[in-house]
Amino acid sequence: xxxxxxxxxxxxxxxxxxxxxxxxxxxxxxxxxxxxxxxxxxxxxxxxxxxxxxxxxxxxxxxxxxxxxxxxxxxxxxxxxxxxxxxxxxxxxxxxxxxxxxxxxxxxxxxxxxxxxxxxxxxxxxxxxxxxxxxxxxxxxxxxxxxxxxxxxxxxxxxxxxxxx
Amino acid sequence: xxxxxxxxxxxxxxxxxxxxxxxxxxxxxxxxxxxxxxxxxxxxxxxxxxxxxxxxxxxxxxxxxxxxxxxxxxxxxxxxxxxxxxxxxxxxxxxxxxxxxxxxxxxxxxxxxxxxxxxxxxxx
Numbered sequence: 001x002x003x004x005x006x007x008x009x010x011x012x013x014x015x016x017x018x019x020x021x022x023x024x025x026x027x028x029x030x031x032x033x034x035x036x037x038x039x040x041x042x043x044x045x046x047x048x049x050x051x052x053x054x055x056x057x058x059x060x061x062x063x064x065x066x067x068x069x070x071x072x073x074x075x076x077x078x079x080x081x082x083x084x085x086x087x088x089x090x091x092x093x094x095x096x097x098x099x100x101x102x103x104x105x106x107x108x109x110x111x112x113x114x115x116x117x118x119x120x121x122x123x124x125x126x127x128x129x130x131x132x133x134x135x136x137x138x139x140x141x142x143x144x145x146x147x148x149x150x151x152x153x154x155x156x157x158x159x160x161x162x163x164x165x
Numbered sequence: 166x167x168x169x170x171x172x173x174x175x176x177x178x179x180x181x182x183x184x185x186x187x188x189x190x191x192x193x194x195x196x197x198x199x200x201x202x203x204x205x206x207x208x209x210x211x212x213x214x215x216x217x218x219x220x221x222x223x224x225x226x227x228x229x230x231x232x233x234x235x236x237x238x239x240x241x242x243x244x245x246x247x248x249x250x251x252x253x254x255x256x257x258x259x260x261x262x263x264x265x266x267x268x269x270x271x272x273x274x275x276x277x278x279x280x281x282x283x284x285x286x287x288x289x
Contacts, residue, residue: 004185017188019192029174030174031178031180036230045169067261097211101212104212107218107222110209114226119223136280137168141172146172159180
């Protein structure tokens with residue numbers, strides 16, 4: 001059984017246990033997977049705040065000025081993005097591991113390998129990242145996610161793997 | 166992550182979260198979870214461990230196909246036995262941790278996820 005709190009210190013563990021007890025109301029959304037994974041086009045979504053070096057970085061000043069919030073925007077990572085081509089703009093993790101190997105948090109190369117092995121239909125042209133920390137998620141959910149969803153629809157994505165950090 | 170997952174699922178995509186805190190992800194009403202024990206910043210394991218990363222992604226996608234009920238959770242069978250002490254913390258305290266040290270009376274707001282209304286200057 002996976003221990004949700006194995007790597008947390010005392011206070012954080014207490015907070016996360018309490019947050020886990022705050023249950024969402026309403027029904028769980030459900031879109032059945034109607035085609036086998038080996039025929040699916042898959043997109044990855046990472047909360048590691050990854051941005052191409054050539055792209056605008058996430059605005060860390062938002063969180064520094066107001067620690068309850070963070071930059072609610074997102075960045076696109078093309079499927080051929082590799083380690084060294086991205087910056088990590090996340091203030092809650094040690095970015096050293098992802099800088100060494102992007103696949104530790106965003107397994108784009110591993111996804112391409114599964115496509116080559118015939119275990120996945122295709123890697124979507126675009127993958128996505130946002131800042132995973134915020135206590136004010138409204139703009140993220142109501143502005144950012146709809147934009148991501150629109151692009152996923154245009155690229156005929158079938159299924160999405162979300163990878164937190 | 167679970168909140169974002171729910172929005173994407175509701176928009177018509179089948180989704181799964183590879184979660185290191187499955188209890189927290191499940192509390193959001195996430196439709197599918199592949200649970201894994203990994204330190205923060207190392208969701209798919211150590212840098213350079215391509216075979217380990219591949220196995221985790223493969224198992225996650227198998228769980229995507231296997232979970233047939235909303236809220237289904239699959240515990241992935243990958244133990245974390247790395248002996249060496251890894252520094253998974255950022256170089257500086259996250260802003261909220263630093264803020265709460267300076268404003269300990271705000272801790273109940275953090276604990277209960279009831280942030281204050283942003284001031285006009287804070288709205289980006």
